[in-house]
Amino acid sequence: MGEQVMEKGYMPWEALLQEFGIRSVGTHKVFFQRFQEGIENLEFLYRSIYGDLSEFEDVFEELLKSIIVAYLEREQDLKKRDKAKEKQGNWFLSNHLVGMSLYVDRFAGNLSGVRKKLDYFEELGVNFLHLMPLFESPEGESDGGYAVSNFRKVDPRFGDLKDLIELRKNIHAQGMNLMLDIVLNHTSHRHSWAEKAKSGNKHYQDYFYMYDNRWIPNQYEAAMPEIFPESSPGNFTWCEECQKWVMTVFHHYQWDLNYRNPHVLREMLDNVFFYANLGVDLLRIDAPAFIWKETGTSSQNLPQAHQLLQLIKQAVHIATPGMVLLGEAIVAPDAIMEYFGKGDRAGKECDFAYNATQMALQWDMLATGDTRVMLQAQPIIGQKPFGTSWISYIRCHDDIGLGYDDYMIAQAGKDPYQHRSYLKDYFSGKFPGSPAIGALFSSNPKTGDARISGSLASLCGLEQALLTQGSDKIQESIQKILLMESFSMFLGGLPMLYYGDELGYLNDYSFLKDPSKSYDNRWMHRPKIDWDKAAQRDQEGTVENRVFSGIQKLIKIRKSLPAIADLNNISWIQPHNIHVAGFLRQTENQKVFVIGNYSNQASYLTWYAFKEFGFTPASLFDHWTGDSIPVGPDHDYLILEPYGFRILEVKD
Ligand code: GLC
Numbered sequence: 001m002g003e004q005v006m007e008k009g010y011m012p013w014e015a016l017l018q019e020f021g022i023r024s025v026g027t028h029k030v031f032f033q034r035f036q037e038g039i040e041n042l043e044f045l046y047r048s049i050y051g052d053l054s055e056f057e058d059v060f061e062e063l064l065k066s067i068i069v070a071y072l073e074r075e076q077d078l079k080k081r082d083k084a085k086e087k088q089g090n091w092f093l094s095n096h097l098v099g100m101s102l103y104v105d106r107f108a109g110n111l112s113g114v115r116k117k118l119d120y121f122e123e124l125g126v127n128f129l130h131l132m133p134l135f136e137s138p139e140g141e142s143d144g145g146y147a148v149s150n151f152r153k154v155d156p157r158f159g160d161l162k163d164l165i166e167l168r169k170n171i172h173a174q175g176m177n178l179m180l181d182i183v184l185n186h187t188s189h190r191h192s193w194a195e196k197a198k199s200g201n202k203h204y205q206d207y208f209y210m211y212d213n214r215w216i217p218n219q220y221e222a223a224m225p226e227i228f229p230e231s232s233p234g235n236f237t238w239c240e241e242c243q244k245w246v247m248t249v250f251h252h253y254q255w256d257l258n259y260r261n262p263h264v265l266r267e268m269l270d271n272v273f274f275y276a277n278l279g280v281d282l283l284r285i286d287a288p289a290f291i292w293k294e295t296g297t298s299s300q301n302l303p304q305a306h307q308l309l310q311l312i313k314q315a316v317h318i319a320t321p322g323m324v325l326l327g328e329a330i331v332a333p334d335a336i337m338e339y340f341g342k343g344d345r346a347g348k349e350c351d352f353a354y355n356a357t358q359m360a361l362q363w364d365m366l367a368t369g370d371t372r373v374m375l376q377a378q379p380i381i382g383q384k385p386f387g388t389s390w391i392s393y394i395r396c397h398d399d400i401g402l403g404y405d406d407y408m409i410a411q412a413g414k415d416p417y418q419h420r421s422y423l424k425d426y427f428s429g430k431f432p433g434s435p436a437i438g439a440l441f442s443s444n445p446k447t448g449d450a451r452i453s454g455s456l457a458s459l460c461g462l463e464q465a466l467l468t469q470g471s472d473k474i475q476e477s478i479q480k481i482l483l484m485e486s487f488s489m490f491l492g493g494l495p496m497l498y499y500g501d502e503l504g505y506l507n508d509y510s511f512l513k514d515p516s517k518s519y520d521n522r523w524m525h526r527p528k529i530d531w532d533k534a535a536q537r538d539q540e541g542t543v544e545n546r547v548f549s550g551i552q553k554l555i556k557i558r559k560s561l562p563a564i565a566d567l568n569n570i571s572w573i574q575p576h577n578i579h580v581a582g583f584l585r586q587t588e589n590q591k592v593f594v595i596g597n598y599s600n601q602a603s604y605l606t607w608y609a610f611k612e613f614g615f616t617p618a619s620l621f622d623h624w625t626g627d628s629i630p631v632g633p634d635h636d637y638l639i640l641e642p643y644g645f646r647i648l649e650v651k652d
Pocket residue numbers: 143144146147183250286287328397398
């Protein structure tokens with residue numbers, strides 16, 4: 001049978017296109033060209049993953065049909081949008097874009113509630129909305145929506161598909177963009193595929209990693225780390241209904257999909273296209289590091305995971321090119337870089353990755369007042385291929401992992417073990433005198449690893465300052481918040497604010513009373529927005545007002561400076577003072593220095609630091625304070641107040 005199929009081969013792609021009425025001339029000419037340009041790569045990637053399968057030809061043809069159908073089903077207005085983006089070229093690198101991630105229900109009740117808040121985003125300057133998972137997910141076993149039981153049905157808590165489409169249309173009409181998630185690695189155990197697998201259906205059992213006994217699971221376990229060691233230890237769960245072990249890398253109710261099965265890829269690619277055709281501008285691929293498993297390895301970041309992502313990218317580029325991809329790979333620094341594609345594949349995988357290394361190092365600098373570990377990471381971060389970009393952030397719905405390498409700590413002259421212990425103690429508030437109030441997440445006594453939960457404001461000391469210490473400390477913590485946001489806003493990439501942070505939200509401890517959340521302290525930084533409290537942003541001098549207007553101002557400045565577009569044009573200032581981090585962003589017509597003091601004391605930076613880039617500025621205009629500052633002689637200093645920062649444009 002296999003040989004027969006091989007002889008038959010699959011239909012030549014031109015003939016296949018013709019079956020759908022697509023030719024090299026006429027209405028679909030441009031699609032035809034994209035198909036022609038991409039088919040070889042597509043086949044190469046597909047063959048690298050599935051080439052050994054006897055059914056290779058059939059499944060590949062099915063995949064091509066999915067691509068064609070996705071294109072044909074794409075609405076005219078989205079095709080127009082695709083064209084406009086292509087014309088603009090690298091549209092997503094722009095300094096005009098600023099994003100926010102939010103939970104629809106906790107932000108505004110439901111989807112129509114969010115629609116009514118579009119003016120709020122406009123007021124702040126946000127024009128890229130990441131709506132956290134919206135598709136059906138069982139109450140109590142939802143992982144914040146990342147355990148999906150139906151990829152195409154909006155969870156009734158948020159509204160329905162019509163509400164989502166209406167919101168998207170409003171978002172686009174206001175000149176904004178939409179980002180949604182696809183949870184590629186797993187489904188809820190309540191997804192119909194999982195339900196059928198439970199009831200003994202072999203076809204669907206092959207969608208998952210299922211085993212009759214512990215023989216293979218034990219081989220996997222030997223090399224796989226645990227993701228949620230406290231709440232969901234191990235990587236397999238016993239399924240009583242079908243009497244099998246099923247792979248569950250995250251929670252026991254999240255079943256890992258088996259991409260060795262080509263039908264899984266095709267079905268999930270159809271879901272990718274479903275989101276594309278809803279009008280998504282940026283698709284966040286959840287947990288891509290995990291999508292291929294192999295015994296004897298950590299089952300993370302494997303070559304096949306990258307091939308699958310490249311294949312998805314190529315397919316999306318052919319069918320729905322206006323949608324770009326974000327790989328949510330929160331892994332070691334050099335492993336993150338691989339999600340952009342490597343070598344001759346650079347720029348051919350994900351368009352975006354999270355700059356998780358920089359995010360964690362921002363927290364490192366804040367806790368230590370020392371910028372040296374952060375600087376050690378820059379040679380790696382700086383390798384991002386041109387035309388790709390970062391999601392730049394300091395907080396999101398997840399924990400903060402200290403995932404950068406030990407050698408970076410060691411090269412900065414510190415002991416990695418002690419350094420990490422200090423950071424954990426500092427942010428969990430255990431270290432004497434620490435202003436932070438946070439908590440450790442997923443502590444693993446076997447490895448000593450732990451990550452950090454807590455809201456931006458509470459980790460910056462605002463919660464403690466409000467409780468005990470009065471106005472100086474309140475001001476200091478607001479200054480820290482703005483310092484952290486300023487780096488995120490100007491470093492390069494699409495800054496993604498996290499809802500509530502713009503109003504200085506503190507930790508929310510109500511999750512402890514809810515049994516469906518109490519096992520997961522990430523809920524302490526997933527607040528419910530109180531719109532009466534939010535209204536205080538208009539009242540001069542309130543915390544809400546000071547944080548909101550500060551972030552609003554940073555956004556305005558970002559949008560006014562073309563050099564801040566993500567053109568891979570960053571150079572770090574030499575470390576003349578370990579407390580001060582600074583970088584230059586430059587284009588042919590503009591040069592901007594951003595400087596930040598991570599110490600709780602005033603810091604001095606020699607003016608010489610501004611003269612090491614092949615030019616000597618005479619004066620600098622500070623967009624933050626509005627002052628023009630003459631550049632002094634080398635033996636003199638720019639003085640920065642505690643946690644102060646400057647956004648300095650070179651004037652001549
Ligand atoms: C991603 C999400 C996280 C979730 C996990 C499993 O890392 O950001 O919230 O728990 O994937 O889906």
